[in-house]
Amino acid sequence: MILMEAKFYISKDEGKVQCILCPHNCILKEGQTGICKVRTNIGAKLISENYGKISGFHFDPIEKKPLYHFYPGKEILSIGSVGCNLHCRFCQNHEIAQTGLHNYGYLRNLSAGAIVNAALRHENNIGIAYTYNEPLVFYEFMRDTALNAKQNGLKNVMVTNGFINPEPLQSLLSFIDAFSVDLKAFTDEFYKKITSSRLEPVKETLIRIKKSDRLLELTNLIIPTLNDDEKKFKEMVLWIKNELGKDTVLHLSRYYPMYKMHIEATSPKTLLRLYEIASQELDYVYIGNLPTVKGQNTYCPECRHQVIERNGYYTKITGLDKQGNCINCGKAIIENI
Ligand code: SF4
CATH class of the missing domain: 3.20.20.70 (Aldolase class I)
Structure with a gap:
């Protein structure tokens, strides 16, 4: 098992550690695991147990x-x-x-x-x-x-x-x-x-x-x-x-x-x-x-032209140019296309 030390934690007294990754801020004694069930105090270090x-x-x-x-x-x-x-x-x-x-x-x-x-x-x-x-x-x-x-x-x-x-x-x-x-x-x-x-x-x-x-x-x-x-x-x-x-x-x-x-x-x-x-x-x-x-579907908020048609996970771009702008009025709609 890879013992990957976690990135966001603080060492406390008596071998405890405090994880500061999420707002639960769990304080853990030796051997204790956080609320997420996968970050554990092992040897006064916080270990990410699910690494890889x-x-x-x-x-x-x-x-x-x-x-x-x-x-x-x-x-x-x-x-x-x-x-x-x-x-x-x-x-x-x-x-x-x-x-x-x-x-x-x-x-x-x-x-x-x-x-x-x-x-x-x-x-x-x-x-x-x-x-x-x-x-x-x-x-x-x-x-x-x-x-x-x-x-x-x-x-x-x-x-x-x-x-x-x-x-x-x-x-x-x-x-x-x-x-x-x-x-x-x-x-x-x-x-x-x-x-x-x-x-x-x-x-x-x-x-x-x-x-x-x-x-x-x-x-x-x-x-x-x-x-x-x-x-x-x-x-x-x-x-x-x-x-x-x-x-x-x-x-x-x-x-x-x-x-x-x-x-x-x-x-x-x-x-x-x-x-x-x-x-x-x-x-x-x-x-x-x-x-x-x-x-x-996606419609252009300016001219209401349909720009993407969807049916389940079938997706067809119907009204966008190569830069993601509406082909009818030019409004920028999709930056990453
Ligand atoms: S729930 Fe997990 S991630 Fe959040 S503070 Fe506790 S140990 Fe860290």
Whole structure:
């Protein structure tokens, strides 16, 4: 087993360490593991136990991350490990995210170089996405892979809950090109009760990413009775518009019962209603996990010309020039094409 020392921690008295990677800031005695189940105090050092331990390795459409405004129609090598710093009751990937290294038997040992080589060999592939479980909790392996990928001309994408401290986030911004962040709700009560975390650090993360000029897309999983209140939803949409910009991409995703959450799946009617509310304020709103006519394609916010057609993971650029501008009115829409 590689004992990879973690990057963000402080040594304390009596052999304790404090991890400062995420706002849980776990203080760990010898042998103790953090809330994420994968960072452990071994010999008064914080060790990233899941370094190079891969649970998932697939070439996915970039739209699956979901990212709709980053190299549309391309594929991306997607990798994940185990562990997560949140404990969402509706976790869609709980087999890998809500477990530690010792309870999951299907991990492959891979080096950063092997992953980058696989990404380079695959046609139509633009880079590497760190996803499936929360990539923040395999920070060191993500960093080593992403730096190697960047040197080889590949793009790096992080699919994250955004519950990270400012210093490690600042460091990430130098090698991650695009972020797909879950904004799970807009109340601290939801974050505390349903995810065992807090809303405010996630909002701070979103503002910092936006200021960095990295591509940012948001996903809001709509769960009946828990975060589908129209007034609160509108408040979230207005916050996105005012703090992150009207052109921020928002994906509204349909929830299905999963893990410890047994509420019925979101009704199409609710999703369409929230889609209408969000579309009044934001330029690019999409519906995910539900085959609808609305909320799939991209339209130019200036002239309403259809610029990208989507059907499931079928994607066709219909109205953009080579620079990503609308062919009808010239508005810049997709920077990375
Ligand atoms: S990354 Fe893990 S060990 Fe570190 S503070 Fe967060 S939950 Fe605790």
